[in-house]
Amino acid sequence: MTWMMPSETARQERVWMAFPPERSSIGHTAAETHEARTAWAAVAHAVLEFEPVTMVVDPPDPAAARTYLSSDIELVEAPLDDAWMRDIGPTFVTGDDGRLGGVDWVFNGWGQQDWATWDKDSKVGAEVVRQAGAELIQSTMVNEGGGIQVDGLGTVLVTETVQLDKFRNPELSKADVEAELARTIGATQVIWLPRGLTRDSQDLGTRGHVDIVAAIPSPGVLLVHSQRNPEHPDFQVTADIISMLAGTRDAQGRAWEIVEVPAPETLRDELDWVDYSYINHLVVNGGVIACSFDDPADTEARRILEQAYPGRKVVTVDARPIFARGGGIHCITQHQPAV
Template structure:
């Protein structure tokens, strides 16, 4: 009898999907303090959900205290399920879905600890959402001891994975783990065969209220062999140097098949700052759905150029934009608040 461990592989985000999972803002940091802020958060999360629902089913996890008000923002086309929440970043608190060898779907349940046990974060409820969503999805749960978030990995669907040194090696997440340790767990859970370590994330995301460097606003892999990179074109913004460094690393690397990357430079918006300082607005942080792409917009002169690039790298998909400024003001974007569940292969 074989005792070999099961093999899993995280598919490309362009693979067919059964649904997208989200969470609805509840009392706390992301919702805001006054009624105007609360309405802005709820309206923006709902706008993303409705944009996705034009392409595929959406299930939103809602804190029991927010169910009645959530239904006033979400149409009857959106499925609502109840579970206690601290926050609403489903990419990070939810499971990462993978394929098994027979093509069925399973869910990797990472350890979530508030983006490295940050002093402003609470995660006693959110740390249970991975298991909760795994159960509702009806697929086997793969428990992992790695502190990780979905926003901290980008894959090509053939075993190539992008990560950042400041996330998986963060002492607040995985003290004492080496790159070899992390790569071994990524191989076991998502089928990583070739891991590329980017040195860091964007500047604002590396500050106090950020994730300490999630890759999903820095680079993505729209198709195997092609990497799309956030490029800040204004030298006055600190991400000018960050994106230069990331490009250097990727140009010196290769994909999991040993081929040089085709690099697509995705420009940063022209907007450089808000009331809090330099922004980390990024078009990289988009969601691919069945037949479409849900993309961030910023009422910015570069929005149209970004849509054109997305249309080129995702041919045949309709690009729909949602104003993501309220999301980034709270610490993330469209990819950050969503988690896709692939279909059986």
């Protein structure tokens, strides 16, 4: 059996999400939890315009969830620590015989972060695979869905600071990681970014997820986050990444057409430099759920996404409450391909 992770533009069956539980890193107070739940619900309802949504809910929370979510959103109960479904959920793949599989990576709180808990979240991947009726593909590698971007043809983008993180996979070499990505998601060409964005590399981040840095909207094309203000530390970070990517090729041997997507003009929030990124969007059937930031760059980013995904309707959701908690729209969703 050969498994392959399809492109995110392939036809989808549904999108999986998780409802923010009480007393998590997403919300320490009732007001913070309400803000998070409102933001997560806005994304879920945006997706619902295009395809079904299944929301995993902590067992104490179904009644609360229904006050935020329409009856069209299916609820499934499972214990939760947090609500970043891209990372705690499985990575869905399809077999060469047409079967649906789900890769259950080891999840350890983004490299054993001292603010994270993951005893419950580490079991969510296998439970979602079961609920989806997919075949379980168990991996012993620590990885998260936000740490990989694929073209569905064998190319995968990763970052050295994630898969080779000493708090994730201290014993693994690049060759080991590449072999496991080949076995689980069909990767034949692994492109290693040196790092991720500045904010995401700090204490409350993931240490460099690729899904706020680069995306592959179609074969041979890369959307790459570009910080154009030299005051922001990501100015040099993204320039280096773009230069590095220009020297790589995809699994078919093609040089990339690189489309630079400007960062929002907003540079800081109350904590630090922001890592606001339009790259962290979700592709759905006939649409794209994109981040907005009430920023002058929102309009240009939307135009770029409309051109990158012709024939799809771009719907924007204010992602500032999500980014304030450490991620974006792609981070809180996990798509299940149709088979």
